[in-house]
Amino acid sequence: MRATQWTWTYEDAEGRAVAQESAVFPTQADAEVWIGETWRGLRAQGVENAHLWADGAKVYGPLSLRPAD
Structure with missing residues (x-):
């Protein structure tokens, strides 16, 4: 059995994918x-x-990377 692989994807302020x-x-x-x-x-x-x-299955997001006020 193959282990689960966890990855992140990223967006800019307009919700467009950031190639990272x-x-x-x-x-x-x-x-x-x-x-x-x-x-x-x-x-x-x-x-x-x-x-x-x-x-490949979304777990959660979007997670804001802005600092809390």
């Missing part, structure tokens, strides 16, 4: 820790929102 290669993570927790550590760099590249996927 996502790393592949072995667990949802690993993917979420990674986005928590790198969201500032993604924002600097024009990413507004992220979507989490498990083997």
Whole structure:
């Protein structure tokens, strides 16, 4: 049995896809820790929102990468 692959996709402020290669993570927790550590760099590249996927099925999103007020 193949392990689940967790990935992110990204959008700009208008909801257009941002061409950004996502790393592949072995667990949802690993993917979420990674986005928590790198969201500032993604924002600097024009990413507004992220979507989490498990083997091509959307788990959740959009997840805003804007800091809380």
